Every structure is written in C-alpha cells, then in structure tokens.
Amino acid sequence: xxxxxxxPKFQVLKTxxxxxxxxxxxxxxxxxxxxxxxxxxxxxxxxxSVGAGITDQGEVPNGYxxxxxxxxxxxxxxxxxAPSQTSVYFCASRRKPGQLANYGYTFxxxxxxxxx
Amino acid sequence: AQTVTQSQPEMSVQEAETVTLSCTYDTSESxxxxxxxxxxxxxxxxxxxxxxxxxxxNATENRFSVNFQKAAKSFSLKISDSQxxxxxxxxxxxxxxxxxxxxxxxxxxxxxxLQVTL
Numbered sequence: 001x002x003x004x005x006x007x008p009k010f011q012v013l014k015t016x017x018x019x020x021x022x023x024x025x026x027x028x029x030x031x032x033x034x035x036x037x038x039x040x041x042x043x044x045x046x047x048x049s050v051g052a053g054i055t056d057q058g059e060v061p062n063g064y065x066x067x068x069x070x071x072x073x074x075x076x077x078x079x080x081x082a083p084s085q086t087s088v089y090f091c092a093s094r095r096k097p098g099q100l101a102n103y104g105y106t107f108x109x110x111x112x113x114x115x116x
Numbered sequence: 117a118q119t120v121t122q123s124q125p126e127m128s129v130q131e132a133e134t135v136t137l138s139c140t141y142d143t144s145e146s147x148x149x150x151x152x153x154x155x156x157x158x159x160x161x162x163x164x165x166x167x168x169x170x171x172x173x174n175a176t177e178n179r180f181s182v183n184f185q186k187a188a189k190s191f192s193l194k195i196s197d198s199q200x201x202x203x204x205x206x207x208x209x210x211x212x213x214x215x216x217x218x219x220x221x222x223x224x225x226x227x228x229x230l231q232v233t234l
Contacts, residue, residue: 031220042120042207042224050220058221090161092222096215104151105222107161 002026006091006108013081013115021076021111023091030096032074033105036060036087043090049074050096081115088112118143120210122225129198130233136183137193137228139208147213150184150191151222156204164206167191169213195230203232 007022025032030051035043045058049068063085065077074093078085092105119142129135141150152164167175167184175182179199183192195202208225 033221035222040226042226043222044224045221048221050215088159092161104149104163104166107153110159110161112159 004091004093004106004108006089006111008111009109011111011113013078013113015081015083015115017078017081019078019081021078021089021091021113023074023076023108024072025074025091025093025106026072027093027095027106028071029093029106030071031105032068032091032093033058034064034066034074034076035090035092037090037110038087046076046089078113081113083115086113086115118145118148118210118212118223120208120223120225122208122228124228125226126229126231128231128233129195129202131198131200133198134194134196135198135230137195137206137208137230139191139193139225141189141191141208141210141223143189143210143212145212145214149211149213150182151209151211152180152182152193153207153209153224154202154204155207155227156201161207165193198232200232200234203230205229 004025033048034046037043047066049055089111091108094105121140148169150167154162154164165177179196181194205227207227209222
C-alpha cells in the first residue's frame with residue numbers, strides 16, 4: 001500500500017499565485033485532514049473531511065479551499081498565495097468510527113511551500 | 117478547547133541511555149486518545165505510541181513506553197537504550213474520542229527536539 005501520497009514535495013510560489021496541493025490515500029479511509037506546520041507552533045488543522053462530499057473548516061482555514069469528490073482524494077487549494085502561507089503542509093487520514101483501529105492518523109510526507 | 121504543552125524544546129541523551137520527554141494537556145473530557153509522533157529530518161510523521169484514556173495500563177512499544185497520569189493530565193514518553201536513529205522532533209498529540217466535527221482532530225504540542233550523542 002502507498003498509504004497517503006502528497007504532491008508536490010516542494011513548491012515555490014509568487015505572492016498572488018494559486019495552486020493545488022494534492023493528497024491521495026489508498027486505504028479507504030473516510031476521514032481526511034490538512035494540517036500546516038510552522039516553527040514553534042506544532043501542527044494546526046486547516047480543513048477536514050469525514051467522507052466524500054463533506055468538508056468543514058479547522059482552526060486556520062482562511063486562504064484555503066478544499067473539496068472531496070471521492071474517498072481517495074482531498075486536494076487543498078491556495079486561492080491567492082501570501083507569504084504567511086509559507087509552511088509545511090501535511091495531509092492525514094484515518095478510518096471512520098466503528099472500524100477497527102480508527103484511532104490513529106496516517107500522515108503523508110508533507111509539502112514544503114514557500115511564498116515569495 | 118484542548119491544549120497540549122511540551123515544555124522541553126530540546127533534549128539530549130547519550131546513546132544507550134534513557135531519556136524522558138514531558139507532555140501535559142488540558143481537557144474537560146474523560147474519553148480521549150494520546151499519541152507521541154516522531155518527525156525525523158525526512159519530515160515524515162511517524163506514530164510512536166498511543167494511549168487510550170480509559171486504560172490504566174501504560175502503553176509500551178519495544179523501547180518506548182509512556183507514563184500516563186490521567187488525574188495530573190500528564191503523558192511522558194520514555195525512550196530506553198537510545199539509538200542514533202531516535203534523533204528527531206517528538207510531538208505529543210491529543211484526540212477526543214468523540215467523532216463529531218473538529219473534535220476528531222489532533223491537537224499537537226510544539227515539539228521536543230531530541231539529540232542523541234555518542
């Protein structure tokens with residue numbers, strides 16, 4: 001199994017540009033999330049989804065959009081990149097409640113984004 | 117809202133020795149999960165160990181064990197027989213056992229960077 005796959009691994013954007021960070025998982029996980037990691041702040045939740053067609057905001061959603069058209073994919077869109085969005089982004093997934101071993105999240109390898 | 121605090125930004129341990137990383141958390145819930153994640157320079161987030169709050173027995177995974185003190189809201193990680201490969205950033209994380217909305221999210225501490233010396 002590939003687990004959670006994120007692309008690209010690195011990206012440099014100019015202020016105002018838009019882009020989509022891709023996330024795909026092959027474990028049939030219902031729950032998927034996007035986090036950002038900033039120095040000294042741990043990981044913070046941007047958006048999450050509890051299943052195809054269902055998304056909601058996390059702690060720091062401004063400037064980001066998500067959609068969940070399939071169970072496997074959960075892309076994160078930056079609408080108009082700003083230097084404050086320079087960060088490392090992680091996608092994570094887990095099984096839904098009621099399934100065995102639904103407690104833990106599996107993380108992708110992250111995308112390092114720099115906005116100049 | 118839940119918070120997770122890691123008060124040790126950096127720790128150092130000699131190879132083959134034992135080190136304990138501290139974590140405290142604040143919550144009004146009684147049912148939850150606690151985790152330790154390891155992040156090596158590769159950036160990958162790797163689950164090291166988990167603890168269910170309803171279990172009194174401390175979790176153990178090979179050289180890794182926890183000291184879970186529910187009343188004190190403390191969750192420390194002990195690494196025995198430290199190896200060079202243990203050098204990484206370690207994050208403590210909390211997740212509610214409720215599965216509604218953002219209750220299912222992970223709340224992270226700010227991390228402890230562990231250095232392993234020869």
